[in-house]
Amino acid sequence: MALAQATRDKLISAGTARVAAALAKHGLKRQSLSGLRPVSPFQDALAGKAARAIDACTPGAVLAIESSVTSAPMALLTRRKVAGVVSNSPLRNAAEIARAGLPVWQRPSGPPTKPLPIDAGDVLLGDRAGLIVIPAAMVDRIAEEAVEAMAYEEFVAEQVDSGGGVYGLHIPSGENARRAFAAWRRIRGR
Numbered sequence: 095m096a097l098a099q100a101t102r103d104k105l106i107s108a109g110t111a112r113v114a115a116a117l118a119k120h121g122l123k124r125q126s127l128s129g130l131r132p133v134s135p136f137q138d139a140l141a142g143k144a145a146r147a148i149d150a151c152t153p154g155a156v157l158a159i160e161s162s163v164t165s166a167p168m169a170l171l172t173r174r175k176v177a178g179v180v181s182n183s184p185l186r187n188a189a190e191i192a193r194a195g196l197p198v199w200q201r202p203s204g205p206p207t208k209p210l211p212i213d214a215g216d217v218l219l220g221d222r223a224g225l226i227v228i229p230a231a232m233v234d235r236i237a238e239e240a241v242e243a244m245a246y247e248e249f250v251a252e253q254v255d256s257g258g259g260v261y262g263l264h265i266p267s268g269e270n271a272r273r274a275f276a277a278w279r280r281i282r283g284r
Contacts, residue, residue: 096154097143097217101237106139108240110223116239120232127210127218127225130180133188133198140197140220142177143230144212151176156218159183160210168194180218180225182210199225249278 105113110126117125142156148167151157153175157166165187166179171194178197185191188198199220212218215230228236253274 096152097141097233101234102141102154104237104241105141105217105219105228105233106221108237108244109139110219110221110226112240112243113219113228113236114224114226115243116236117226117228117232119239120236122229122232125226125228127180127199127212127227129201130182130199130225131202132220132222132225133192133200135222137192137197138195140178140180140199140218140225142218144180144214144216144218144227146212146214148174148176150214156180158210158212158218159185160212166191171196178218178220180210180212180220245279245284246275249275252278 114125117123140156142154143152144158145151145155146158146160148157148170151174154177155174157171157176157179159166159179159181161183164183165185166181168187168190171179171191176196179185179188179191179199181188181198181200183201184203185198185200188200191198197220212227213230217228217230217233219226219228
């Protein structure tokens with residue numbers, strides 16, 4: 095089953111930093127895929143369920159390549175409507191895939207150092223700040239928590255911009271902060 099569009103939109107709007115913070119609240123602190131880099135700093139954000147083989151890719155999936163494969167077949171990626179490619183080794187045709195509009199993350203040089211900690215069905219989220227893995231069973235909850243954190247950050251920024259202090263707002267668990275945030279949400283229709 096593909097990643098729901100609403101969940102994908104939440105993940106992309108929240109970004110990897112907020113999603114990583116939401117994962118850390120659940121004890122998952124090492125979800126980033128270090129050593130992998132985007133082919134282009136200008137590529138779109140990437141969000142989709144991981145597929146370990148191109149035959150398993152459904153529309154919107156992210157092909158996670160973990161071997162010495164040096165290229166990904168562009169025709170199959172297009173036909174299967176893949177959302178992007180993540181590779182543990184350099185891809186010979188990475189620039190071609192990126193030119194086609196697909197986000198590509200790869201290890202820039204050298205052989206794969208260790209297996210990618212990705213299970214089929216996990217969700218990959220990549221943006222300019224990094225690339226992380228979200229366990230499949232938690233993706234909807236994490237997306238919601240990250241969007242909620244983003245709304246709270248916006249609320250606090252508005253409070254500060256309007257001359258209010260941050261005393262009591264920096265800890266969203268305080269009763270006064272909760273009431274003020276709830277009132278702000280009602281006014282904003284959020």
